[in-house]
Amino acid sequence: MVLFADLIYVVCNFYLLKGINKQVLNCLLQIHIPEETTKPETELLDLLKSEELEKLKNMQILGLIGMATNTSDTDQV
Numbered sequence: 001m002v003l004f005a006d007l008i009y010v011v012c013n014f015y016l017l018k019g020i021n022k023q024v025l026n027c028l029l030q031i032h033i034p035e036e037t038t039k040p041e042t043e044l045l046d047l048l049k050s051e052e053l054e055k056l057k058n059m060q061i062l063g064l065i066g067m068a069t070n071t072s073d074t075d076q077v
Contacts, residue, residue: 010065014047021056029061033068 008027011017020027031044044064047053 014052017056017059020059024058026060026062028063028065030065030067033066
């Protein structure tokens with residue numbers, strides 16, 4: 001079998017992880033870093049602790065990508 005990719009750059013939801021699991025692939029998880037003071041890590045931690053993720057044996061999570069809120073406010077950046 002010929003692989004066209006060794007790494008999936010951004011995975012932003014569990015549905016995509018399930019699709020990636022159909023092949024043996026590495027991936028990076030995307031986490032949104034919101035403008036508000038909410039805790040974006042809560043959703044990520046829930047995913048990493050989930051039994052559903054344990055069932056996905058073919059893919060490997062290699063790291064995280066942080067996506068901040070788009071703004072032109074230079075003080076916020």
